[in-house]
Amino acid sequence: MLVLNLIEALTNALDVSMAADSSIIVYGEDVGFEGGVFRATKGLQAKYGVDRCFDSILAESSIVGSGIGMAINGLKPVVEIQFSGFVFPAINQIVTHAARMRNRSRGLYTVPMVIRMPYGGGVRALEHHSESLEAIFAHTAGLKVVIPSTPYDAKGLMMAAINDPDPVIFMEPKRIYRAFKQEVPEGIYEIPIGKAKIVKPGDDLTVVAWGSMLRDVQKAVEILEKEGHSIELIDLRTISPIDRETIITSVQKTGRFAVVHEAARSFGPGAELISIVNEGAFLHLEAPPTRITSVDTIVPLPKGEHHYVPSVEGIVAELRAVLTF
Amino acid sequence: MFIEKFDPLKDDMIQILDPSGKIVDTANMPALSEAKMIKMYQTMRESRIIDEKTLQYQRQGRMLTYAPNLGQEATQVGSASALRQTDWVAPSFRELGVWLTKGAPLDKIFLYWFGNEEGMKMSEDIRILPVSVPIASQLQHATGLAYAAKYRKLDDVAVGYVGDGGTSQGDFHEALNFAAVNALPNVFIIQNNQFAISTRRALQTKAPNLAAKALAYGMPGVIVDGNDIFAVYAVVSEAVERARRGEGPTLIECYTYRMGAHTTSDDPTVYREEMEVDPWRGKDPIDRMYKYLVAEGLWSEEQEDAFVRETADRVKQTFETVEKSGFTPLEDIFDYVYAERTPILEAQYQSRKAFYEKEGK
Numbered sequence: 001m002l003v004l005n006l007i008e009a010l011t012n013a014l015d016v017s018m019a020a021d022s023s024i025i026v027y028g029e030d031v032g033f034e035g036g037v038f039r040a041t042k043g044l045q046a047k048y049g050v051d052r053c054f055d056s057i058l059a060e061s062s063i064v065g066s067g068i069g070m071a072i073n074g075l076k077p078v079v080e081i082q083f084s085g086f087v088f089p090a091i092n093q094i095v096t097h098a099a100r101m102r103n104r105s106r107g108l109y110t111v112p113m114v115i116r117m118p119y120g121g122g123v124r125a126l127e128h129h130s131e132s133l134e135a136i137f138a139h140t141a142g143l144k145v146v147i148p149s150t151p152y153d154a155k156g157l158m159m160a161a162i163n164d165p166d167p168v169i170f171m172e173p174k175r176i177y178r179a180f181k182q183e184v185p186e187g188i189y190e191i192p193i194g195k196a197k198i199v200k201p202g203d204d205l206t207v208v209a210w211g212s213m214l215r216d217v218q219k220a221v222e223i224l225e226k227e228g229h230s231i232e233l234i235d236l237r238t239i240s241p242i243d244r245e246t247i248i249t250s251v252q253k254t255g256r257f258a259v260v261h262e263a264a265r266s267f268g269p270g271a272e273l274i275s276i277v278n279e280g281a282f283l284h285l286e287a288p289p290t291r292i293t294s295v296d297t298i299v300p301l302p303k304g305e306h307h308y309v310p311s312v313e314g315i316v317a318e319l320r321a322v323l324t325f
Numbered sequence: 326m327f328i329e330k331f332d333p334l335k336d337d338m339i340q341i342l343d344p345s346g347k348i349v350d351t352a353n354m355p356a357l358s359e360a361k362m363i364k365m366y367q368t369m370r371e372s373r374i375i376d377e378k379t380l381q382y383q384r385q386g387r388m389l390t391y392a393p394n395l396g397q398e399a400t401q402v403g404s405a406s407a408l409r410q411t412d413w414v415a416p417s418f419r420e421l422g423v424w425l426t427k428g429a430p431l432d433k434i435f436l437y438w439f440g441n442e443e444g445m446k447m448s449e450d451i452r453i454l455p456v457s458v459p460i461a462s463q464l465q466h467a468t469g470l471a472y473a474a475k476y477r478k479l480d481d482v483a484v485g486y487v488g489d490g491g492t493s494q495g496d497f498h499e500a501l502n503f504a505a506v507n508a509l510p511n512v513f514i515i516q517n518n519q520f521a522i523s524t525r526r527a528l529q530t531k532a533p534n535l536a537a538k539a540l541a542y543g544m545p546g547v548i549v550d551g552n553d554i555f556a557v558y559a560v561v562s563e564a565v566e567r568a569r570r571g572e573g574p575t576l577i578e579c580y581t582y583r584m585g586a587h588t589t590s591d592d593p594t595v596y597r598e599e600m601e602v603d604p605w606r607g608k609d610p611i612d613r614m615y616k617y618l619v620a621e622g623l624w625s626e627e628q629e630d631a632f633v634r635e636t637a638d639r640v641k642q643t644f645e646t647v648e649k650s651g652f653t654p655l656e657d658i659f660d661y662v663y664a665e666r667t668p669i670l671e672a673q674y675q676s677r678k679a680f681y682e683k684e685g686k
Contacts (some may be wrong), residue, residue, distance in 0.1 A: 057503050059503070061496055062500065065469065065499070066465055066472060069473065072473075073473035074473055092462060096462065101455070102662070102664070104442055104456075106443050107661050108445070144663075241667035
């Protein structure tokens with residue numbers, strides 16, 4: 001067993017995968033020589049050579065667009081978008097091509113590639129460095145969207161993403177890149193894409209979260225459980241394809257539902273989750289399903305960020321309202 | 326040999342076969358077998374017959390929107406004839422001559438334009454990516470195809486096609502830049518047909534010509550008479566061999582003219598006068614090669630009549646078969662979103678299916 005933080009687990013996942021499969025190519029801005037601005041690809045160029053881990057040109061559309069061609073021609077590219085807020089120049093390639101090539105060619109050409117991107121706030125960064133864009137990708141047919149919340153999951157989900165036959169948007173919670181360490185197996189293992197994880201079982205309320213918010217929700221749950229409530233906490237792990245079954249089964253048991261996310265509120269992932277709950281567990285509900293989210297403003301610069309993202313205290317207050325409805 | 330010595334800033338244009346059908350540059354006439362020359366001619370002729378018939382079918386309400394290739398046959402057939410079968414093509418949407426040259430079956434081509442994605446499922450050895458509508462985006466894929474070929478130590482070349490309007494896109498710049506930085510085995514072919522729908526080439530760039538843009542990427546840029554199939558073939562062959570040897574990408578501007586509309590949804594009489602189009606009729610790529618072949622004794626009026634008649638019949642029969650293909654099966658729209666249907670797609674499929682069954686459809 002290794003003891004790694006989340007970003008070390010990702011580096012290890014890439015390392016172990018590249019050692020096992022010479023078709024895996026890793027690149028992006030500053031990814032090669034430096035190992036990426038967060039060091040996710042540290043040491044890979046030295047170990048695997050400049051053909052397999054390299055600095056791209058500074059052009060996001062090229063990073064994704066060239067990856068599509070590589071994937072069609074037998075490689076498995078794992079590319080990095082330096083921050084998710086910089087992905088917009090590549091959106092055309094992601095949405096109009098990566099997501100559609102299989103359908104457009106009726107399965108003749110496919111795009112097994114991973115598009116990594118650190119997402120979310122909490123690192124006191126400049127504008128465009130703090131976005132949570134999972135809803136945009138999850139709304140696009142043909143993409144899978146994965147967000148790990150622990151080092152163990154990060155490695156297992158990354159290996160599943162690399163071996164997935166379709167394009168995977170792999171969003172990394174950069175706020176917790178180095179927040180804590182965990183035991184991580186040395187070798188190859190996969191965590192299936194499309195399966196949520198019940199972090200802890202409970203009877204009174206189902207709470208769904210993912211990525212960096214999961215840690216804050218765990219703290220909120222601990223506070224509420226000391227008050228005598230029993231809460232089932234689910235880590236969604238995959239935003240798309242979403243695990244309806246785990247959520248519906250849980251809410252049918254608990255009768256109450258809340259989703260917590262860092263993404264903006266309106267048309268966000270919480271809206272989809274509440275629809276799932278309404279479709280699958282409406283007659284079991286004892287309180288209105290609730291979303292606890294960031295607000296619908298532009299993501300503020302660091303001095304205003306605390307107004308934007310749900311706090312532990314805010315999560316506690318809103319969950320308590322659902323529990324006592 | 327053209328590429329090393331060509332200076333796009335001088336605004337020259339390479340020509341071997343002039344509009345009257347005469348060879349004006351004997352020294353650089355490519356060594357093509359008679360059989361290959363005739364095949365190239367027939368493919369251009371076939372492309373035009375398909376275009377003309379498809380435009381009729383569209384006007385009769387039997388075909389959807391279609392982008393004809395009229396006038397650009399030499400650019401397409403000449404360039405694709407310089408490839409070997411394992412070389413890749415990343416097309417835009419106006420490359421019928423390329424598809425035909427690469428061996429794509431006409432029923433598949435028709436099926437796609439008839440409104441069914443199944444038409445883009447060619448056999449693997451055709452090696453053309455599906456039609457790409459977002460302008461210039463396909464050039465990025467060409468770079469990745471080339472990177473993978475190089476990495477896998479295959480000496481395949483990847484050719485990307487784009488129009489004159491496409492040179493304004495960021496993807497054009499990014500693709501050429503990435504290919505040059507990494508010395509990728511790419512050839513980028515601009516079909517400069519003078520129009521992006523209605524917008525003229527002069528409104529796309531202040532550069533003296535489109536090939537000159539290559540200089541900024543550190544790659545050679547060449548301008549060729551796009552209505553001269555021998556010149557196109559010669560220059561593309563040289564660029565392909567250069568790429569295959571590991572000497573990097575080339576940008577080739579094929580100077581041609583879009584004789585027809587942008588698509589069947591477009592009316593070019595709104596933005597250009599007949600007196601502008603007319604001189605280009607005298608530069609027609611097919612007439613030009615026809616005159617050459619007849620003068621050389623390789624083709625005759627009788628052969629022409631027979632070929633046109635037989636091809637027109639075959640095209641008609643092929644279209645009529647495709648026309649009977651009906652609607653896309655429900656399964657097809659669900660089965661290629663992912664390698665396997667997700668639970669949600671399965672539920673949506675079952676829901677649609679149950680509805681149809683209930684309605685007796």
